[in-house]
Amino acid sequence: MLMRNFLALLLGVYVSSGSAELQIEINQGVENPTPVAIVPFAWQGVGAAPEDVAQIVDSDLARSGQFSPVSRRDMLGFPSRESELYYRDWRAISAEYVLIGRVSVGAQARIDFQLFDVTRQATVESGTVTGPVSELRMLAHRVSDQVYETLSGIPGAFATRLLYVSVTRNPEGKDFYRLTLADADGRRPIVLLEGRDPILSPTWSPDGREIAYVSFETSRPAIYRQNLLTGQREQLTNFKGLNNSPAWSPDGNSMALVLSKDGNPDIYILNLSSRSLTRLTRHFAIDTEPTWMPDGKSLLFTSDRGGRPQIYRYDLRTKKIVRVTFEGPYNARARVAQDGRNVAMVHQRDGRYHIAVFDLVTDRLTVLTETSLDESPSIAPNGSIVLYATKRGEESILGAVAVDGGVRFSLPSREGSVQEPAWSPYVTP
Amino acid sequence: MVAICDTLTFGVIFLLRAEENKVVMRYIRRILVSKHWGKVRTMKNATLYTKWLGLIFASLILAACSGNDTKEREAAATAAAEQAAQEAQAAAQEAAQQQAEAAAAAGQREAEAAAAAVGTTFYFDFDSSSLTDEARAQVDAHIAALQGNNDSVRLEGHTDERGTREYNLALGERRANAVRDYMVANGLPSYRIETVSYGEENPVAYGSGESNWQQNRRVELK
Numbered sequence: 001m002l003m004r005n006f007l008a009l010l011l012g013v014y015v016s017s018g019s020a021e022l023q024i025e026i027n028q029g030v031e032n033p034t035p036v037a038i039v040p041f042a043w044q045g046v047g048a049a050p051e052d053v054a055q056i057v058d059s060d061l062a063r064s065g066q067f068s069p070v071s072r073r074d075m076l077g078f079p080s081r082e083s084e085l086y087y088r089d090w091r092a093i094s095a096e097y098v099l100i101g102r103v104s105v106g107a108q109a110r111i112d113f114q115l116f117d118v119t120r121q122a123t124v125e126s127g128t129v130t131g132p133v134s135e136l137r138m139l140a141h142r143v144s145d146q147v148y149e150t151l152s153g154i155p156g157a158f159a160t161r162l163l164y165v166s167v168t169r170n171p172e173g174k175d176f177y178r179l180t181l182a183d184a185d186g187r188r189p190i191v192l193l194e195g196r197d198p199i200l201s202p203t204w205s206p207d208g209r210e211i212a213y214v215s216f217e218t219s220r221p222a223i224y225r226q227n228l229l230t231g232q233r234e235q236l237t238n239f240k241g242l243n244n245s246p247a248w249s250p251d252g253n254s255m256a257l258v259l260s261k262d263g264n265p266d267i268y269i270l271n272l273s274s275r276s277l278t279r280l281t282r283h284f285a286i287d288t289e290p291t292w293m294p295d296g297k298s299l300l301f302t303s304d305r306g307g308r309p310q311i312y313r314y315d316l317r318t319k320k321i322v323r324v325t326f327e328g329p330y331n332a333r334a335r336v337a338q339d340g341r342n343v344a345m346v347h348q349r350d351g352r353y354h355i356a357v358f359d360l361v362t363d364r365l366t367v368l369t370e371t372s373l374d375e376s377p378s379i380a381p382n383g384s385i386v387l388y389a390t391k392r393g394e395e396s397i398l399g400a401v402a403v404d405g406g407v408r409f410s411l412p413s414r415e416g417s418v419q420e421p422a423w424s425p426y427v428t429p
Numbered sequence: 430m431v432a433i434c435d436t437l438t439f440g441v442i443f444l445l446r447a448e449e450n451k452v453v454m455r456y457i458r459r460i461l462v463s464k465h466w467g468k469v470r471t472m473k474n475a476t477l478y479t480k481w482l483g484l485i486f487a488s489l490i491l492a493a494c495s496g497n498d499t500k501e502r503e504a505a506a507t508a509a510a511e512q513a514a515q516e517a518q519a520a521a522q523e524a525a526q527q528q529a530e531a532a533a534a535a536g537q538r539e540a541e542a543a544a545a546a547v548g549t550t551f552y553f554d555f556d557s558s559s560l561t562d563e564a565r566a567q568v569d570a571h572i573a574a575l576q577g578n579n580d581s582v583r584l585e586g587h588t589d590e591r592g593t594r595e596y597n598l599a600l601g602e603r604r605a606n607a608v609r610d611y612m613v614a615n616g617l618p619s620y621r622i623e624t625v626s627y628g629e630e631n632p633v634a635y636g637s638g639e640s641n642w643q644q645n646r647r648v649e650l651k
Contacts, residue, residue: 175631198630200594220625221598242602242626245595258595265599286599302596309596333593346593353591373637375593391590394635420594 022164022186022398022411022418029065030406034151036061037070037095041111042080044104050133053103053111053140059185060144060158065407067151070095082114082123090118097124099147109133113143115150125150137183157380160184161424162387163202163211164398168416179213181228184423186411192226200420205248208427212236212246212255223257236270247290247299256280256290256299267301267314280314281321289333290314293340300324300334300343311345311358325358327365333376334358337383342403344368344377344386355388357403368401378423379403387411389419537577544574549650551608552643555589558603560611564648568608571650572615579621584608585649586626587633589642594628601626608648 038058043049061067076089080102090098101113114126129142138159145156166178177199182189193199197216204211212225223237223246237243241260248255255270259277267280267290281287285305292299298315305312309332311325325331330348337343340360347356347365352372358365373391380387383403390399392410396417399410411418549571551564560568575582586605588597605624613619634641 169635198627200628200630216627216630241624242598244598258599260599260602265602286596286603288599289593289595302593309592330592332596348592373590391637394637 021189021414025410027408033068035095036067037098039100040078041101041103051136056140057144087121109136155382157382163422164418165199165420166418202422204424206252208425214244245289250296258288291334302332335377335379337379368405376420378421380423381426387421540574544570551648553646558607581621583623583651587647588629589645590629598626598628601628604648
């Protein structure tokens with residue numbers, strides 16, 4: 001009993017972050033997902049394997065909605081080398097592809113894997129990933145990324161991370177906020193900041209090493225910057241009025257943000273080295289939610305200068321502002337995919353707030369969700385999935401939908417609400 | 430000079446009152462009898478004469494004093510009179526002030542009670558940052574109370590959950606500013622008013638639907 005209490009004390013941090021952990025529910029996949037057999041990887045180390053690498057890959061591919069992994073119970077054998085593989089065994093259970101591999105742990109962890117095409121009876125891909133033993137789960141996600149890219153032609157975004165804000169309510173009805181960092185599959189959550197004061201707008205630096213967010217801990221909104229490796233934290237702004245919507249420039253040198261110190265919300269750019277502030281917009285309307293185009297030459301932002309909130313574009317060279325969206329009475333909080341073409345945003349239709357994608361080339365707007373209180377869209381670094389927040393009952397949950405609308409899954413928190421997701425960029429391993 | 434005369438006067442008065450002080454009486458009697466008033470020696474009640482003599486003596490001294498220092502005396506009397514007048518006036522003023530203060534305090538208590546009665550939460554219509562008639566009446570009550578004290582207030586703007594969080598921060602600020610501007614237009618100095626927007630954070634009612642939303646579209650005075 002004493003031992004259990006002691007353990008609970010030691011695990012305090014883990015327990016509190018455990019409540020912020022996300023689950024994954026796949027709601028809809030593509031019509032004919034490709035059957036893939038992910039064979040348990042051979043463990044070449046002492047003791048039990050610290051992670052079931054094949055299971056991690058299996059879950060990643062299943063979550064994409066484009067693949068239907070074959071159950072292990074149906075497998076006729078567990079080959080881990082090409083010499084042990086019999087194609088007929090896999091044809092018998094209708095697997096189109098087979099993935100085998102081996103995991104070893106020394107100074108570094110190493111995963112060797114091979115992907116076979118059952119129909120063509122040929123090796124499609126073979127590869128090796130190595131990294132710190134503590135990052136074995138992330139190495140498994142990198143295997144998923146490579147397999148996914150080989151089979152779909154699109155780079156995977158499994159070896160990435162998510163930032164989100166989880167909110168729990170104490171019995172007195174007071175909210176408790178936790179800024180949480182987790183793997184893209186919702187696992188290994190780490191609480192970066194927690195307290196009674198609201199936290200919102202978490203965002204990533206382009207190299208994925210730093211984050212910025214808004215916290216009300218001083219009883220007023222202020223923008224903070226935090227290094228994920230060192231934990232070093234710095235308050236960037238402390239102006240009168242609003243200080244919100246931080247957005248790192250693609251070159252990492254500056255940050256777009258919203259300040260209302262001059263009377264009403266306008267877009268500014270803060271040079272992160274010189275600390276000089278440049279005002280971009282000057283309008284009595286609300287200008288907010290800036291986001292950079294991937295080339296760094298212009299920004300999209302939300303403004304109600306036309307009466308209702310719509311998306312506008314600010315060209316940094318010409319300083320000209322043009323309106324981008326015209327469809328519907330409310331389009332806000334744009335996030336641009338890395339291709340610089342698809343823009344995810346909140347779109348109101350019939351009084352309901354949905355996630356929509358606007359194509360900057362064709363000017364076509366496509367509504368992706370059917371729920372009515374959707375917000376905070378964030379696009380995966382491979383441009384294929386939009387993560388967003390929506391409501392289920394009284395709680396917020398995360399939803400994910402493929403940009404082509406084909407795949408949907410949700411990530412509810414085990415406890416309380418989860419909101420304000422921000423999908424990380426690719427981080428160089 | 431005034432001080433010396435006062436001392437003498439006091440001395441004389443002391444002598445006059447010293448009937449019971451036999452040592453003094455004997456001394457005075459000896460002087461009087463031995464020099465000019467031999468006849469009196471036989472008199473039974475020498476004390477009476479002593480008293481009379483003392484009185485005359487005192488009068489002479491006092492007359493001398495007043496003769497020498499009329500101007501100073503007058504100045505002192507005037508100053509004393511003025512001081513008395515001032516004190517009287519101050520007392521009257523103080524009384525009046527106390528009365529006014531009591532009235533003001535009563536008025537302030539009334540104003541503060543009225544402000545407390547209307548509550549510190551002002552509600553807004555959907556997508557609006559204009560004060561409703563009801564909110565205006567509430568804010569008026571608070572303005573009346575605040576005009577009678579030096580309190581600083583914090584106005585916290587909130588929205589319902591619909592729409593994006595960052596845009597809602599701006600809408601919440603508009604609501605807080607609308608209340609602030611109304612207060613300033615009605616005479617409260619802006620330095621006593623701080624505004625902050627929480628947007629859709631910190632809702633009062635958690636569910637969805639208009640019944641919850643209308644409770645969240647608000648400005649709270651703190």
